[in-house]
Amino acid sequence: MPTRFVDVLAPVALDRTYSYRIPETFDLKAGDIVSVPLGARDVMAVVWADDAEPEPRLHNRLKDVDEKLDFPPLKKELRSFVDWIADYTLSSRGMVLRMTLRMGDLGPERLRLGVRLSGPPPERMTPARRRLIALLSDGMLRPKSEAAAEAGVSTGVVDGLVDEGTLEVLPLPKAMPAPPPDPDFAVPEFSQGQQAAVEAMRAFAKKDAFGAALLDGVTGSGKTEVYFEAVAEVLRKGRQALILMPEIALTGQFLDRFAARFGVRPFEWHSELTPRTRARNWAAIASGEARVVIGARSALMLPYADLGLIVVDEEHDQAYKQDEGAHYHARDMAVVRAHIAKIPVVLSSATPSVETEVNARRGRYQRIPLPQRFGGQHMPHIEPIDLRIEGPPRGRFIAPRLAEAVRHAIERREQALLFLNRRGYAPLTLCRACGHRFACNICDAWLVDHRFRQRLVCHHCGFSMPRPHVCPQCQAEESLAAIGPGVERLQEEVAALFPQARTMVLSSDLITSIEIMRSELNEIAEGRVDIIIGTQLVAKGHHFPRLNLVGVIDADLGLGNGDPRAAERTFQLLNQVIGRAGRESGHGTGYLQTHQPQHPVMRALIACDREAFYQSEIESRERTGYPPFGRLASLIVSAGDRATAEGFARKLASTAPLDDQVKVLGPAEAPLAVVRGRYRYRLLVKSARGYDLSGYLRDWLAAGPKTKGNLKLEVDVDPQSFV
Ligand code: ADP
Ligand code: ZN
Numbered sequence: 001m002p003t004r005f006v007d008v009l010a011p012v013a014l015d016r017t018y019s020y021r022i023p024e025t026f027d028l029k030a031g032d033i034v035s036v037p038l039g040a041r042d043v044m045a046v047v048w049a050d051d052a053e054p055e056p057r058l059h060n061r062l063k064d065v066d067e068k069l070d071f072p073p074l075k076k077e078l079r080s081f082v083d084w085i086a087d088y089t090l091s092s093r094g095m096v097l098r099m100t101l102r103m104g105d106l107g108p109e110r111l112r113l114g115v116r117l118s119g120p121p122p123e124r125m126t127p128a129r130r131r132l133i134a135l136l137s138d139g140m141l142r143p144k145s146e147a148a149a150e151a152g153v154s155t156g157v158v159d160g161l162v163d164e165g166t167l168e169v170l171p172l173p174k175a176m177p178a179p180p181p182d183p184d185f186a187v188p189e190f191s192q193g194q195q196a197a198v199e200a201m202r203a204f205a206k207k208d209a210f211g212a213a214l215l216d217g218v219t220g221s222g223k224t225e226v227y228f229e230a231v232a233e234v235l236r237k238g239r240q241a242l243i244l245m246p247e248i249a250l251t252g253q254f255l256d257r258f259a260a261r262f263g264v265r266p267f268e269w270h271s272e273l274t275p276r277t278r279a280r281n282w283a284a285i286a287s288g289e290a291r292v293v294i295g296a297r298s299a300l301m302l303p304y305a306d307l308g309l310i311v312v313d314e315e316h317d318q319a320y321k322q323d324e325g326a327h328y329h330a331r332d333m334a335v336v337r338a339h340i341a342k343i344p345v346v347l348s349s350a351t352p353s354v355e356t357e358v359n360a361r362r363g364r365y366q367r368i369p370l371p372q373r374f375g376g377q378h379m380p381h382i383e384p385i386d387l388r389i390e391g392p393p394r395g396r397f398i399a400p401r402l403a404e405a406v407r408h409a410i411e412r413r414e415q416a417l418l419f420l421n422r423r424g425y426a427p428l429t430l431c432r433a434c435g436h437r438f439a440c441n442i443c444d445a446w447l448v449d450h451r452f453r454q455r456l457v458c459h460h461c462g463f464s465m466p467r468p469h470v471c472p473q474c475q476a477e478e479s480l481a482a483i484g485p486g487v488e489r490l491q492e493e494v495a496a497l498f499p500q501a502r503t504m505v506l507s508s509d510l511i512t513s514i515e516i517m518r519s520e521l522n523e524i525a526e527g528r529v530d531i532i533i534g535t536q537l538v539a540k541g542h543h544f545p546r547l548n549l550v551g552v553i554d555a556d557l558g559l560g561n562g563d564p565r566a567a568e569r570t571f572q573l574l575n576q577v578i579g580r581a582g583r584e585s586g587h588g589t590g591y592l593q594t595h596q597p598q599h600p601v602m603r604a605l606i607a608c609d610r611e612a613f614y615q616s617e618i619e620s621r622e623r624t625g626y627p628p629f630g631r632l633a634s635l636i637v638s639a640g641d642r643a644t645a646e647g648f649a650r651k652l653a654s655t656a657p658l659d660d661q662v663k664v665l666g667p668a669e670a671p672l673a674v675v676r677g678r679y680r681y682r683l684l685v686k687s688a689r690g691y692d693l694s695g696y697l698r699d700w701l702a703a704g705p706k707t708k709g710n711l712k713l714e715v716d717v718d719p720q721s722f723v
Contacts, residue, residue, distance in 0.1 A: 005052040005062065008036055008045040011098035015086065019054040020065045028065065031073030033101075035066040042066055046074050046097060072286045074100065074303050077341045084336055088694050090701070090715045091326035099301040099326070103282040114141040115158055118168035122161060127528065128153040128519070129161060141170055145274075145515075152252070152522035154515055178284070180291050181262035183232035188225055188261070193372045197226050200368045201346070205230035205309055208237075210339045214315075214360045215348040217370025218379060219579025220543075223348045224254075226370060227311050228261050230346055235262075235291060239308025243294045244330060246317035247540055248272060251294060252518035253525065254541075258294070269295030269302065272514045297322060297330030300337060308343055310334045314540060315347035315356060316572050321720040329718055331356075350579060351572040354621060355628045357614055377586030380550070380578050384606050385593045396493055397485045402551045402591045403497055409549045410501055410530050414585075417532045418490060419539065419577045420553040423507045424448040425489045426482035429456060429467070433476035442677035451488050452510065461676045490553060491533050498531065506534035539577035545584040550577055555594040555602060562671065563722045564626055571601045571613050578605070625686060627718065631693045634716040635683040636670065639709075642679040648711050649681035655704040661688045662696055672723040678712075682722075693717065 006028050007017035020036050022028050032047045054062060078100060086093040117136040122129060132151040136142070148155045161167045190198050197215070204213050217223045231241045245251060248270045259265045267281050267290040284290035288305030295302075297320050300310070312320070312331050320330040331347065338345035347356055347365070360367040373379060385391075385399045392399045398406075398418070409416045426449040429438045438447040440458035447456035449467065457464040471479050482489065487507050494503055504520060511517045524532055527546045532538060558570040574592065582588020594602050604613035622629045637652065639645035649667035656664045663686045670680035687693045694717055707713050 003059065004050075005054055005059075006030075006034075006047045006065065007049040007052040008034060008065070009048045009082075009097055010036070010038055010043050010045040010094055011101050012038075012043070012094045013092050014094040015092040017048045017093075019052050019058070019062055021059075021062050023064045026068050028068060029073065031075060031079060033069045033071040033073065035069055037063050037066060044069065044101065046079070046101075048079065071103075072303065072305065077337075078303055080340050081333075081337050084340065085326065085328055085333060088336075089326050089328050089717055090694060090697055091328075096301075096326050099298060100303055102298070103279055103286075113169050114143050114172040115147055115162060115167045115169055116141045117166065119165040122164045122166050126157075127523075127526075128157045131522075132157055132161065133166070136167065141172060143172060149515055149518065152515075152519040154513075154519065177289050178267075179264055181231075181235055181258075181264050181266065183235040183262065185263035186261055187232070190225070191222075191374060194222055194226060194370060194374070197368050197370050198229050200366075201226050201230050202233055204346075204366060204368070205233035205344055207344060208308075208342065209344070210342050211344045212335055212338070212359070212365040213344065213346050214352055214356055214365045214367050215346055215370070216352060216360070216367055217348075217350060218373060219350045219576065220373040220377060220379075220583045221350075221370035222374040223350075223370060224257060224313075225261075225374075226368075227313075227346050227348055228258075230309055230311065230344070231292060232262075234308040237308055239306045240285075240288065240290065240304050241292045241309040241311070242299060242304070242307060243292065243311045243313060244297060244299060244320070244334060245294060245541075246296075246314050246319035247537070248296055248514055252514075252521055253543060254294065258292070262292070266290075266292040266294045269293055269299035271296065271298070300330050300334055307337075307341055310338050310343070310345045312345065312347045314576075315349045316351055316353040316568075317540070318569065318720050323716070323721055327714070327716040327719075329720070332718065351575045351610070354568055354614070354617055358618060358628050373583075373586070375586070377582060377584070378588075379608060380581040380588030380590045382578065382590045382592060382606050382608065384597045384602065385591055386597050387593055387595045391593075397490060397553055398493055398497065398551070399591075399593055402593065405549055405589065405591060406498065406531065406551065410498060413546075414549065415524070415527070415530060415532060415544060415547040416549040416551065417534065417538060417544075417547055417577070417580055418494065418551045418553060419534060420485060420487050420490055421536050421557055421573070422484075422486045422554075423450075423459070423509050423535055424457065424486040425451040425492075426484050426486055428483040429480050430483060431471040431474060431476060431479045432481050433479040434471060434474035436471055436473040442674065444672055444674040448486065449482050450509070460672065485553065487533050487535055494531055494533060501530040502528065503531045503533060504529045506532060506538050508535065508537055511537075536573060536577075538580070539573055542580060543583055544580060547580055548582050548585055548588045549591075550581040550588070551591040551593070552577065553593055555592045555605075556596055556599075559596075559599065559601065564624075565720065565722075567601050568617060571604065571617075574601075574605055575610075625688075628689065630689055631687045631691060632719055633685040633693055633697060634714075634719040634722070635685065635697075636680060636714040636716065637667065637683075637711065638675075638678040638680045638714075639711045640678060644709075644711060645679040645681050648705065648707070648713075649683060651705045652713070653683055655700065656685075657696070657700055657703075659696065661691050662686070662693075670723065 004022045005019050009017045030047050030050045035042050036045050082096045086096045135151040144158050148158050234241045255265050286303045312334050315331050359365040406416045428446045429449050443460040445460050450457050455464040491505050559566050578590030600616050637649040666683040667681040670682045
């Protein structure tokens with residue numbers, strides 16, 4: 001037998017593959033996961049080609065593959081997907097591969113412990129304890145963390161009940177394979193308005209072919225129930241389904257809804273999994289035991305044994321864009337993966353991205369509409385509050401009319417949600433005596449006052465310092481003033497206005513774990529909070545039955561910062577947050593506090609005229625050649641000093657190949673000019689639609705100047721962020 005060779009790709013920041021010799025003791029095929037010597041280490045790698053033909057003079061220098069590892073091989077479809085993403089985003093293939101191989105570490109099998117109900121109830125009962133006891137009253141033994149998560153309590157609550165003798169601790173039997181979801185477990189009765197969408201969805205998912213559908217339904221129309229029918233079809237075929245979600249905050253209620261429909265919970269995939277669960281779930285996905293996976297964007301990269309459907313929930317959400325490492329957009333890549341795997345993909349939204357909306361209008365995506373709220377509930381009524389005319393008193397942020405509405409809501413024992421997309425207490429602190437403003441030393445940003453933590457914090461690099469009592473510039477004492485509101489300051493105002501109300505602030509920086517977040521969302525859903533104050537964390541997806549009033553404190557916040565997507569984002573976010581109101585009662589109201597009620601976004605929101613918004617936005621994109629009517633890429637140059645960054649950016653721009661389909665704008669100083677002590681310059685590359693922009697960039701960068709020292713060049717194809 002002649003010696004054979006393979007090319008392997010390692011999950012490290014390299015684009016190229018390396019050749020190795022196949023030892024005589026085993027055979028290898030493309031996709032096999034192996035261990036190879038690389039430099040001084042042994043690394044895991046994947047066979048990318050099993051018919052490699054290295055130059056004969058190298059044959060004796062090539063090393064042997066160490067070992068074939070005991071994992072299912074990566075399918076051709078996934079390998080092509082890795083190549084595709086790397087090619088499109090100009091990332092190294094190894095880096096993209098790394099995302100598929102994040103299998104965690106199962107570690108040695110150790111004895112796992114569980115808890116179950118055994119003793120009398122505790123002396124002191126709390127709502128959390130009651131939920132936990134209710135969960136465990138079936139007498140089943142559950143791992144501690146699982147019991148806590150399912151009951152929506154912290155593990156401390158479990159420990160407390162163990163100490164009191166209400167619960168006992170026992171070793172768990174070895175993990176059993178999870179029972180599969182049952183597509184017929186509890187099929188809901190669909191309303192007349194939903195029936196057509198359900199039929200279309202089932203027919204769409206039945207096909208074993210690529211297709212993209214836009215499930216286009218207003219908030220509360222039952223999009224989840226409808227796409228569950230697509231999942232059911234795929235389960236009947238014995239294949240796997242992936243449901244992508246923009247935010248793990250959403251998954252708590254979702255897991256329960258899924259279990260109510262299919263009898264068991266789905267597998268999860270996101271950054272908060274413990275290494276053990278990650279390892280277990282990765283293996284279950286690769287073996288096919290995990291039939292339905294619900295995950296954050298990274299779940300798209302996993303090695304499914306037999307993926308038959310992808311659903312992208314809230315497809316317009318910007319959280320789908322990854323802005324570090326490989327800059328990829330999980331919604332767009334979901335469509336690519338579905339195309340390569342020849343399977344259907346469902347994009348679901350009440351406010352589709354302009355790209356998706358245009359694809360639906362052109363007929364490239366099948367539109368499946370759900371125009372009404374389930375149960376005949378009305379959409380929320382929207383009341384603008386013109387801050388120029390009826391704004392709050394100086395130093396306050398809740399206009400009298402909104403405060404009045406909140407008071408009525410509480411009197412009716414309903415909930416109110418006050419939305420302000422700003423973390424912390426105040427975005428700026430200044431000295432009243434000398435005008436000194438507190439800024440980050442290494443970023444071009446003000447320090448944000450966080451009163452709960454009692455620190456001034458930079459939101460870009462995480463730098464923080466205690467809030468001083470003396471101005472560092474003029475030494476004046478107690479002279480510092482907070483300028484502008486954040487959610488913490490809003491809570492102070494709410495406490496002053498409604499001293500009896502139970503309030504809760506939901507903001508990503510106040511939530512230290514997914515368990516705590518789930519338990520807080522549970523408390524709201526169960527009606528144990530009167531006024532919810534939150535950032536965008538509360539805008540998405542949640543279903544709070546007692547919530548009928550939403551007040552947007554600063555509707556203009558996301559507008560007018562020069563970002564080409566500002567209008568679209570503001571429309572989507574506000575539509576979504578107002579959509580939390582009246583989901584069960586059918587009489588929701590959304591108050592919009594704005595300085596510019598004439599702005600097209602506000603006008604469309606106030607008139608509930610979605611069509612008007614898309615019409616004007618699509619026209620403006622068409623006129624300016626912005627996506628999807630043209631293509632964009634950003635090149636971000638950064639360095640430790642301004643001159644180096646600017647010099648390189650200029651040199652780079654001067655080497656851009658001439659092409660009448662491409663325009664290179666800049667370099668210009670980035671809106672966020674300094675981050676973590678690095679000076680930033682941006683180039684914006686615009687091309688015609690359908691043009692191979694990635695290919696253009698690759699040729700340009702291959703021939704252009706090379707980064708050295710601490711210069712860095714980031715490439716962002718289809719950018720979402722322009723800061
Ligand atoms: P959307 O995702 O479109 O905002 P959801 O899927 O969350 O809407 O549905 C809104 C509410 O209506 C949920 O509580 C859901 O369980 C309920 N619902 C929707 N359709 C049905 C149905 N056919 N039968 C029972 N409940 C339904
Ligand atoms: Zn900073």
